[in-house]
Amino acid sequence: MRQFDNIGRIFRSADENDTLLSQVSQYHDSHLPTLWLLGKTGAGKSTLVQAITGNSDAEIGKGFRPCTRTARRFAFPEFKPVLQFVDTRGLSESGYDATEDIKICTKQGHALIIVMKMGDTEQGDVLRAIRQIKSSQQINNSLIVHTAAHSVQDLQERERLVRYNCGQVEETLGSETTSVAVDFKLPEGGTDGVEGLVSALSEMLPIVAVALRKRQCSDEEVKKFQQLQTKVLWYSGVSGVSDIVPGIGLVAVPGIQWKMLTDLAEPYGTKWNKSALAELLGALGAGIGFRYSLKFGTRQVVKFLPGWGQTVGAASAAVMSFCTTYAIGRVACKYMYHKNRNEDVSNEELRDLFYSAFDSVKAVAGQEVAGMSKADHLSQNASE
Template sequence: MFDSLKELFNPSENPDISKAFEYHNTHLPTLWLLGKTGAGKSSLIQAITGDSDVEIGNGFEPCTKTSQAYSYPKTTPLLRFLDTRGLSEADYDPSEDIEVCSQQSHALLVIVKAEEPEQSDLIDALKKIKKQKSIKQILIVHTAVKQLIANEQSKAVQFNQLQFEKVWGDKIPYLEVDFELANGDTFAIPALKDKLAELLPIIRQLSDQQQHVSTENANFQKLKKEVLWYAGSAGAADAIPAVGLVAVPGIQAKMLHSLANQYAVDWNKQAVAEFIGTLGSGFAFQYASKLGIRQLVKLIPAYGQTIGSASAAVISFSSTYAIGRVACKYMYHKSKGEMVSDKEIQKLYKNALADIKEVAKNETS
């Protein structure tokens, strides 16, 4: 059984792997940003990603006739921002933008500067979007709120909020933020991140503000985006008919080899066998059998192409992330000539599966 698992983690070259990578990169969860120029869209992206260099138009690529897209991180993307540029055009038709967003787990963020009550272009766009009935999640982000004096701040925010709710026909959740105060500080950015993480759980995983309880954990945080990208690609592989059986192990193998390079660990057959051994004697059988069963379930007419594929994608995403997490711990200690107990590795694997469950569901839905 260990020999067969070694083959799963060291497969021959398979073109379906690149197919899975491509599918994942074109189906990223997307935050669709609507707002006038200068409303704070670039600042919002910078606050979420920590990339101070990104600007709307800089690093963005054409997505539709009226929109541009920015994927983050650039080389191993986990999240996409869509900026619609045609709001000021009288004949703006959001249908193509909506189609792009509707194919993915997404949310619509309306970015509005508190001190600007004239929002007719944005209101017209919302009217058209409302008619499409495709947007399930929406959030109004009122920016630059602290640029107003205290007694004007609430009035300005409520005026704009009521304009949008009147168009939407319902209450809309909102936040008040300021990306740049006079002293160089910010206002309510943690609350913004928390709210966006409710809409797209992957955002919480991208946060670099986590408290690291050990050097090993701090080191993993540097590689976490890469592990999540491989996990997303593995989940995507199970969304493609007849691909998951070979592509998922292939993607996991590439991840492990990449991580081994990061830790300067020789990833040979002996290392693979040792690593598998730390996961327990039952891991090999469970891995191989569950992978095969998932592929067979997907062959069931109707059920297999919907619920079966969705379930398989979640499991592949979660297991790939968990394998990546424990591999980082294993390789960290191996690079230092240290031993790590099987019990510790197995506990970390179970915890990683539990921690990533909600992200996996959202990413593969």
């Protein structure tokens, strides 16, 4: 068990540096993957957020916060957020200028969601904003969402309206754009097209598939983890951020992971300590811990190499830290779930889960790191 003593000390010492971890988490929360909602008042933007997050009308209303003179942001979840929605409210204002909103969304913006109500073909304000966004060359992914689809009963007329509005947008953008039709409030109750919407969003923003896609499951352990999944994703994102700056990740990542494990223990009715860490690492096997330490240390050293190390090294370290933190969190949840019930779980099952969890968030990690690197590059250019 002595092989785990140093690891335990590293985790505890990093956990004590609250100032550093606070700075890293603040940076993460100000560079969240962003879905930029662009549409007229009444198009259904807030309802869209409600439908895919599962939050109530009241939570959505209270959750939006002003971020520019003409836009507001909604972070999801409210605490330890992993993505955000930005709603542009000033489209109908005379002389609306999207410059400030573009600046906010390009910090970590990955997708422009153009929301149009079915049957509303007067989209001049929206098209003018799209034209300005296109000229900025900063937002490359876009999706058209036609809301209130069932308000037009005739299917042929519905298709004609979709083609017309898509044509307007595509002519403005100069390229083809994916579109989906949804109805968030059917007359008979329920919704239509929400799953297709989430799938389309997931193609542009992988975090959506992990954090927002609702999956039916009968396994109680998996259900429990799904309730905590965004928390694990948040800690993973913060771990990745810490590797953007040379040297910090070596100290911060173990501390962030320790905080995560301590935070996760409470919902399972247990406490996280050095003994629990040793048990978990022992169950996973020394191979995983050794390979991670070796790769982690190598990436930290590479980050200090002039030129190449500052880009490739930092990106590799950030992706590695994100995926490893997520995998550790996932395995720890399963471990604590069964331990609390005095149930056995095989070491092989835990190891397999570690690797599958690691692989499942590679796309998420890669996009987040690329987005942060892009934001830093834009900030540096702006200051020069």
